[in-house]
Amino acid sequence: MNKTEVAIGIDIGGTNTVLGMVSRNGKILEKTSMPTNADKPAAELFERIYNEIKILNLEKYKLKGIGVGAPNANYYSGCIETPPNLSWENVNVIDLLSKYFDIPIALTNDANAAALGEMLFGVAKGMKNFIEITLGTGLGSGIVVNGKLVYGHDGFAGELGHVIVKENGRKCGCGRKGCLETYASATGIVTTVFELLKNSNDSVLKNYSSEKLNSKIIFEAAKNNDKIALEAFDFTAKILGKAIANAVAITSPEAIILFGGLAKAGNLLFPFVKKYMEENILNIFKNKVKILPSGLEESDAAILGSAALIWEEISK
Amino acid sequence: MNKTEVAIGIDIGGTNTVLGMVSRNGKILEKTSMPTNADKPAAELFERIYNEIKILNLEKYKLKGIGVGAPNANYYSGCIETPPNLSWENVNVIDLLSKYFDIPIALTNDANAAALGEMLFGVAKGMKNFIEITLGTGLGSGIVVNGKLVYGHDGFAGELGHVIVKENGRKCGCGRKGCLETYASATGIVTTVFELLKNSNDSVLKNYSSEKLNSKIIFEAAKNNDKIALEAFDFTAKILGKAIANAVAITSPEAIILFGGLAKAGNLLFPFVKKYMEENILNIFKNKVKILPSGLEESDAAILGSAALIWEEISK
Numbered sequence: 070m071n072k073t074e075v076a077i078g079i080d081i082g083g084t085n086t087v088l089g090m091v092s093r094n095g096k097i098l099e100k101t102s103m104p105t106n107a108d109k110p111a112a113e114l115f116e117r118i119y120n121e122i123k124i125l126n127l128e129k130y131k132l133k134g135i136g137v138g139a140p141n142a143n144y145y146s147g148c149i150e151t152p153p154n155l156s157w158e159n160v161n162v163i164d165l166l167s168k169y170f171d172i173p174i175a176l177t178n179d180a181n182a183a184a185l186g187e188m189l190f191g192v193a194k195g196m197k198n199f200i201e202i203t204l205g206t207g208l209g210s211g212i213v214v215n216g217k218l219v220y221g222h223d224g225f226a227g228e229l230g231h232v233i234v235k236e237n238g239r240k241c242g243c244g245r246k247g248c249l250e251t252y253a254s255a256t257g258i259v260t261t262v263f264e265l266l267k268n269s270n271d272s273v274l275k276n277y278s279s280e281k282l283n284s285k286i287i288f289e290a291a292k293n294n295d296k297i298a299l300e301a302f303d304f305t306a307k308i309l310g311k312a313i314a315n316a317v318a319i320t321s322p323e324a325i326i327l328f329g330g331l332a333k334a335g336n337l338l339f340p341f342v343k344k345y346m347e348e349n350i351l352n353i354f355k356n357k358v359k360i361l362p363s364g365l366e367e368s369d370a371a372i373l374g375s376a377a378l379i380w381e382e383i384s385k
Numbered sequence: 386m387n388k389t390e391v392a393i394g395i396d397i398g399g400t401n402t403v404l405g406m407v408s409r410n411g412k413i414l415e416k417t418s419m420p421t422n423a424d425k426p427a428a429e430l431f432e433r434i435y436n437e438i439k440i441l442n443l444e445k446y447k448l449k450g451i452g453v454g455a456p457n458a459n460y461y462s463g464c465i466e467t468p469p470n471l472s473w474e475n476v477n478v479i480d481l482l483s484k485y486f487d488i489p490i491a492l493t494n495d496a497n498a499a500a501l502g503e504m505l506f507g508v509a510k511g512m513k514n515f516i517e518i519t520l521g522t523g524l525g526s527g528i529v530v531n532g533k534l535v536y537g538h539d540g541f542a543g544e545l546g547h548v549i550v551k552e553n554g555r556k557c558g559c560g561r562k563g564c565l566e567t568y569a570s571a572t573g574i575v576t577t578v579f580e581l582l583k584n585s586n587d588s589v590l591k592n593y594s595s596e597k598l599n600s601k602i603i604f605e606a607a608k609n610n611d612k613i614a615l616e617a618f619d620f621t622a623k624i625l626g627k628a629i630a631n632a633v634a635i636t637s638p639e640a641i642i643l644f645g646g647l648a649k650a651g652n653l654l655f656p657f658v659k660k661y662m663e664e665n666i667l668n669i670f671k672n673k674v675k676i677l678p679s680g681l682e683e684s685d686a687a688i689l690g691s692a693a694l695i696w697e698e699i700s701k
Contacts, residue, residue: 226530226635232631233665321540354541
């Protein structure tokens with residue numbers, strides 16, 4: 070019997086690590102998750118990962134490689150470099166996994182993995198030039214040019230979330246001010262609501278503390294025509310649309326694909342991002358660039374993206 | 386006797402067209418120029434180009450291809466599309482030249498050609514990721530990622546000059562406001578001087594009309610410590626440095642290479658662009674990105690760049 074070829078996709082998050090076995094056509098055949106335990110040494114996590122993979126019945130599968138997605142991960146060095154939500158220092162993922170496996174192992178950051186997953190299994194199938202934007206707590210991006218992910222000189226390309234969009238704007242976690250992700254992210258829209266509430270009380274959102282308010286609550290309020298919530302979405306779309314217009318002038322993508330929690334806002338977000346992008350875009354790009362929702366299930370995207378890294382490497 | 390292999394480089398400008406025969410190692414072996422005569426049909430120019438090439442003693446050379454650089458040229462379509470300083474409508478350069486030559490012919494815009502010339506024959510030799518910025522009347526750019534020029538989905542990538550850097554800023558020729566090239570270009574610095582002169586009269590530049598003042602005069606004044614001229618360079622460097630910091634976050638280049646008239650300002654420009662870039666750059670990119678002057682002679686760059694397009698195509 071021919072064994073099914075699979076790539077293992079692993080996504081290391083601040084709280085949980087998920088892993089799965091993914092076929093060449095993007096089917097998740099096995100799947101599991103475990104706590105990351107970021108307070109313990111990273112080697113401990115990779116030992117548990119090894120044990121989990123053993124359990125997932127390797128007999129049935131032919132392992133083609135292991136792709137890992139993680140915050141602050143560098144494709145070139147194979148290291149997670151001082152990750153923001155993990156207590157580790159530099160962690161060499163390739164070294165740690167090579168102790169257990171003698172197959173191709175590759176690492177990239179979560180937004181790049183999402184872009185690869187989108188290209189192999191999502192709405193970017195067949196596209197050679199697009200930008201994947203992940204709208205979560207922050208804003209991540211993976212940029213594809215000529216059918217290849219852009220890593221740049223040092224492996225850190227695609228930091229669209231840290232393009233400065235407002236001089237002396239909001240304080241960013243990176244230490245600077247006015248970064249795109251301080252506005253266009255789940256965290257950003259919460260800040261926007263509190264700013265808008267200073268000038269108007271006419272909103273159900275005034276009853277929430279800053280700890281309790283989140284983008285989902287704002288989304289629900291906007292669906293009920295809450296004025297402040299709608300204004301917050303419009304403001305977010307405006308800043309994001311303008312930033313996208315500038316990014317288009319640089320890499321001229323076929324589409325911008327929005328992924329993650331905030332991207333679920335659908336009609337409250339996409340038509341407005343599109344409108345503001347078109348209003349601010351250079352004439353030669355007008356009406357050429359699509360704004361699309363991701364074609365990946367959010368619960369599967371991390372595994373699919375990480376596994377895509379291997380399928381992509383193999384096809385090179 | 387073995388004939389020397391050459392690529393023909395042609396640069397079509399608003400006033401003059403230059404062409405030359407370039408060896409694989411970037412030597413210009415023959416060179417000529419002619420008026421573009423943009424008021425006559427484009428076919429007339431290409432007939433003269435054909436005749437000039439015949440004169441340049443083809444017997445000695447083996448023609449490997451013809452590379453053409455022109456404003457608003459599209460690599461994919463092979464067309465110059467409604468060029469700003471030429472009276473032509475769309476001109477299909479590949480079609481027009483194919484009447485006379487049965488060798489590879491390729492077209493790109495002047496800034497992309499400059500980037501290719503830089504990569505093959507200039508300071509970007511061996512670099513895989515860099516951005517070439519041409520500071521002339523406007524601001525053009527050619528972006529190289531993974532050793533390849535970025536054309537994007539429709540062939541118009543690399544319009545860094547049309548990234549909006551100031552909301553409701555200066556009016557741009559593209560019809561929008563606040564584009565980078567309205568500030569960081571030979572034209573931009575002249576505008577800056579006139580803006581600064583509104584608040585201070587303490588400058589030799591106050592004696593010039595807007596028709597007479599140019600970036601060279603401002604450069605000479607700055608060398609003589611003229612306060613307004615120095616301030617104008619500082620302001621230009623600041624806007625350019627910030628825009629570069631944002632572009633770095635997207636493609637993570639090894640170097641930014643400045644080319645063209647304004648880039649001759651040397652110590653009045655480069656250290657300040659570097660300073661403002663570093664002040665505004667994301668921490669992971671700090672002290673990693675070089676700001677370099679072009680390694681191409683300005684008088685040869687257009688021919689070298691256009692010819693590089695062919696040497697680059699052939700090596701694919």
